[in-house]
Amino acid sequence: MTNLPSQARVVIIGGGVGGTSVAYHLTQMGWKDVVLLERGELTCGSTWHSAGLVGQLRSDFNLTRMMKYSTDLYRRLKDETGQDTGWREVGGLRLASTPQRMEELKRQVGFARSFGMPLEMISTAQAKKMFPLMNDEGVLGAVLTPTDGSIDPTGLTMALAAAPASSLTPKSPASPPRTARWTRSSPIRGGSRPRWWSTVRGSGAA
Numbered sequence: 001m002t003n004l005p006s007q008a009r010v011v012i013i014g015g016g017v018g019g020t021s022v023a024y025h026l027t028q029m030g031w032k033d034v035v036l037l038e039r040g041e042l043t044c045g046s047t048w049h050s051a052g053l054v055g056q057l058r059s060d061f062n063l064t065r066m067m068k069y070s071t072d073l074y075r076r077l078k079d080e081t082g083q084d085t086g087w088r089e090v091g092g093l094r095l096a097s098t099p100q101r102m103e104e105l106k107r108q109v110g111f112a113r114s115f116g117m118p119l120e121m122i123s124t125a126q127a128k129k130m131f132p133l134m135n136d137e138g139v140l141g142a143v144l145t146p147t148d149g150s151i152d153p154t155g156l157t158m159a160l161a162a163a164p165a166s167s168l169t170p171k172s173p174a175s176p177p178r179t180a181r182w183t184r185s186s187p188i189r190g191g192s193r194p195r196w197w198s199t200v201r202g203s204g205a206a
């Protein structure tokens with residue numbers, strides 16, 4: 001392997017949205033010796049072809065809080081990194097077609113409001129007005145989350161990799177962001193073509 005440190009405090013395997021997010025958050029928390037290894041190109045796993053829909057309301061309190069944190073991050077990430085994430089805060093609707101689902105939505109709205117999410121229970125007619133293509137047959141009501149949206153998963157991953165905690169320069173064919181230093185390394189498993197790429201983030205890194 002060339003240009004890779006022989007050891008690191010943290011080695012993250014996988015340059016999808018998950019791995020780059022872990023690298024981003026660790027370096028934002030001040031961790032200096034973080035290495036991310038990617039065998040192909042950033043986002044080449046499931047990330048690049050995900051739909052990128054961001055709905056925050058979940059059945060679990062902590063998941064909903066995490067999704068709220070994510071949208072707060074998506075809102076500021078472009079300014080923070082200079083990398084466009086394609087974030088569009090267009091709002092989202094969740095529909096209830098049974099009384100039980102309606103009850104569940106009301107409960108979710110209750111706990112989500114407790115930590116400041118701006119949610120609204122709306123009628124089926126209101127939902128239909130917002131989204132006329134919707135089939136409203138059997139729909140009993142809906143929740144509107146104005147801060148839901150969509151994002152470009154590739155742009156998001158590149159932005160997470162480009163965050164200012166890093167002082168990196170790109171060398172990968174995956175065109176990672178200009179602020180990231182991507183170090184080409186030899187294949188770990190056989191093959192004539194280099195397949196592994198890494199980024200070393202944080203000021204204490206090699």
Ligand SMILES: Cc1cc2nc3c(=O)[nH]c(=O)nc-3n(C[C@H](O)[C@H](O)[C@H](O)COP(=O)(O)OP(=O)(O)OC[C@H]3O[C@@H](n4cnc5c(N)ncnc54)[C@H](O)[C@@H]3O)c2cc1C
Pocket residue numbers: 013014015016017018019037038039040041042043044045046047048049050051052053054
């Ligand atoms: C069609 C589709 C639509 C989706 N729509 C949505 C949506 O609307 N909203 C939403 O939130 N989620 C959606 N998802 C889910 C979302 O895309 C995934 O949960 C997310 O991308 C997973 O990211 P990841 O980083 O965990 O995995 P991946 O993106 O798969 O990244 C894993 C990376 O690890 C690398 N790797 C694997 N093994 C090794 C190794 N041994 N050494 C080095 N590198 C390795 C791979 O090359 C890959 O780049 C969708 C998924 C799909 C498939």
